[in-house]
Amino acid sequence: MLTIKCADCKTKIMKYKKIGRGKVLRCYRDRITRLYDYKVEGDELKCGNCGNVIGDIEKKQVDMNQHSFTYSGHKEKK
Template identity: 55%
Template sequence: SYPYHCQCHGAKDWCIITPMLTIKCAACKRKLWKYEKIGQGKVLRCYKDRIARFYDAQIEDGQAVCACGKRIGVDEGDHIKMIASAFTYSGTKRNG
């Protein structure tokens, strides 16, 4: 899986390449979402405006839940407070 998300802005000769993480369910290994992580710290929360794409995750009753039923985090409004043991990730963090 390619760890970058391409954001084209209509120009044919350039693109901005943004480092992205792929967040996956620890239980079933499904892809949950693509996330732009800024800084080298732990993934403690995922800000919704930095989630580029949802895959097999939903927000239900204030919880971020995988399609397998595993609870991944708690919806806190502008971000999802992550449950550390519920997910894994791969990809590249952006230095902040």
């Protein structure tokens, strides 16, 4: 499980179940286990505290902006 936080204000955005190695480039909706503080404006996912754009919302996934979030936790092996 990864905890994804805003890079600017360190507010928790979501808990995500990451499977496999590599960067967090997109978050699939069925693997997001909990949403904390967020806003949706149009097709953008933003931090609920400072308004930083975290990613772009698609049908089955959220395409993440690499420099707008940080994460902590452990990735699961395939």
